[in-house]
Amino acid sequence: MQNPTVAIIGGGPAGLLAAQHLAEAGVPGVAVFEAQATPGRKFLVAGHGGFNLTNGEPTAAFGPRYGAQQPVFEQFLAHFGPEELRRWATDLGISTYVGSSGRVFPAPEHKPAHLLRAWLQRLADLGVRLHTRHRWLGFDGATGLRLRDEQQSTEFTIEPRATLLALGGASWAKxxxxxxxxxxxxxxxxxxxxxxxxxxxGVEVPWSDFFRAKVGRSPLKNVALSCGSATARGEVMLTEYGLEGTPVYALTPAIREALAAGAPAQLLLNLKPELPVEAVAKRLQQARRGLSGAEVLRQTLRLGPPVPTLLREAVPAVPTEPAQLAALLQAVPLLLTGLRPLDEAISTAGGVPFAAVDGHLMLRSRPGTFVAGEMLDWEAPTGGYLLQGCFSTGAWAALGIRQWLQG
Ligand SMILES: Cc1cc2nc3c(=O)[nH]c(=O)nc-3n(C[C@H](O)[C@H](O)[C@H](O)COP(=O)(O)OP(=O)(O)OC[C@H]3O[C@@H](n4cnc5c(N)ncnc54)[C@H](O)[C@@H]3O)c2cc1C
Incomplete structure (x- = not known):
């Protein structure tokens, strides 16, 4: 195989965007090597649910979403932020809109596969060569890359002038x-x-057999969840093994920290976050006499099943006195024993630490080799921040590669 100028390993959003930026900048010989039979598989999986390409909140609010990596991400976002990402999609013929939650989606008539198809066509038009079923095995000397052609069962080495590793995280191995x-x-x-x-x-909660059998999978809408000082609102799903849902996902870093300090950790669930506790107590007080506890919750606060069963599961005795019951409804204690397995996670924390790369995401230990996307050690909540982070790091690494090629 002819040596490419730039070898991009991994055909996910980070690698493909870097390939596009390099080719558009006139870099000849850009080649993408992807181990699977088709590129962008996780990108398509992201499209199965709500496909949040990015988020419509102001760029200034974006940085804190990347936690400890806020300063570097602000730099990446300034180069290729949400506006640039939406323009990129439009340029491929895919219009986007901002949903009521602030999340940015492709217009309903555009399926994720349409976006990927248009993108791959653009890359082909730009002369980017895509080699699927080609697995990176490791480095070979100072500049070589060892690859295996999975179809031909052959191994070979290429010597590109620059390499981008965009190999993704470690979840959804399929x-x-x-x-x-x-x-x-x-x-x-x-x-x-x-x-x-x-x-x-998701997180694991040791529900009783009774709770599991009675409640199964049930949503709790418009609730708030807290872990230590971190709080997130939205819809939580009770499952047979614990909890799922956007607020749970948003709290993963805090939950991980709490579990590391000694399992089990505790979450506090607020079933009526929109009301002050006094207002909740007042409504409970106004309940007609003679109603059962479950009827009081349903009639005064619109808290139907599974809330009464959940309260009995969470505390040994559910108080009936309005002020005490109101306090419980706003802080139901839930013990957690762990996070769900890595392969189920929407994203991965860990990977290449930022200390191992320079300001343009080039490995300090291997000049000419850059890193982008989820394989870097950062995390962000769902809501478009993950794909945005992958696109932004891909674009930033492409800029670094151009400067590297110019010497
Ligand atoms: C269920 C689910 C829903 C999601 N929904 C959203 C969402 O709505 N919004 C959002 O922002 N994010 C979402 N994400 C996250 C988003 O899809 C990922 O963060 C993103 O795809 C990561 O991009 P990446 O380019 O870094 O890596 P990946 O997309 O993981 O791509 C890496 C590529 O590298 C290839 N590769 C790995 N090893 C080798 C090797 N040795 N040689 C050659 N190739 C290799 C892989 O086959 C893969 O194609 C979702 C994720 C999941 C699982």
Whole structure:
């Protein structure tokens, strides 16, 4: 195989956007190597649910979504932020809109597969060569990359002038993002990677058999969930193993920290976050005499099943006195024993630490090799911040690669 100028390993959003930016800037010989039979599998999985490409909130509010990595992400977002991402989609013929939650979606007539197809066509038109079923095995000397053609069962080395690793995180292994790259990278560079951890995932609650049988899967709408000082609002789903839902995912970093301090950790569930506790107590007081506890909750606060069963599960004795019951409704204690397994998580924390790369995401230990996307050690909540982070790091690394090629 002819040596490409730039080899991009991993055909997810980070790698494909970098390929597009490099080709559009006139860099010849951009090649993408993807281990799977088709690129963008996790991108398509993201499209199965609500496909949040990015978020419509002001760019200034974006930075804090990236937690400890806020300063570097502000730089990436300034280069390729939500506006640029929406323009990119429009340029591919995919219009977007901001939903009521602030999330940015492709217009309903555009399926995720349409977007990916238009994108791959654009890359082909720009002369980007896509090699599917080509797995990166590791480095070969100072500049070489060892690859295996999975179809032909052959191995070979290429010597690009620059490399971008965009190999993804370590969840949803069936999409190709299996994290296996971590061993090759650590072995070849001696780099200490941050261990992978599930992010944006469900939690495990040791429900009783009775609760599991009676409640099963039930939504709790418009609630707030707190872990320590972190709080998130939205819809929580009670499941047979614990909890799922946007507020749970948003609290993953805080929950991980609480569990590390010693399991079980505790979450507090507020079933009426929109009302002050006094107002909740007042409504309870106004309940007609003779109603059962469940009827009081339903008639005064519109809290139907499964709330009464949930309260009995959470505390040994559910108070009937209005002020005490109101306090419980706004802080139902739920014990957690752990996070759901890594492979189920929407995203992965851990990977290549930012200390291992320079300001343009080039590996300090291997000049000419850059890193982008979820394989870097950052995390962000759902709501479009994940894809935005992958696109922004891909665009930033592409800029760094151009400067590197110019010497
Ligand atoms: C169920 C689900 C829903 C999601 N929904 C959203 C959403 O709505 N909004 C949002 O912002 N984010 C969402 N995400 C997250 C988003 O899809 C990922 O963060 C994003 O795809 C990561 O992009 P990436 O380019 O870094 O890596 P990936 O998309 O994981 O791509 C990495 C690629 O590298 C390839 N690869 C791995 N190892 C090798 C190797 N050795 N050689 C060659 N190729 C290799 C893989 O096959 C893969 O194609 C969702 C994720 C999941 C699982």
């Amino acid at each position: 999409t190709g993002s299996d994290g296996a790259w971590s061993q090759s990278l650590a072995a070849h560079t001696g780099m200490a990677l941050t261990p992978f951890a599930p992010s944006n995932c």
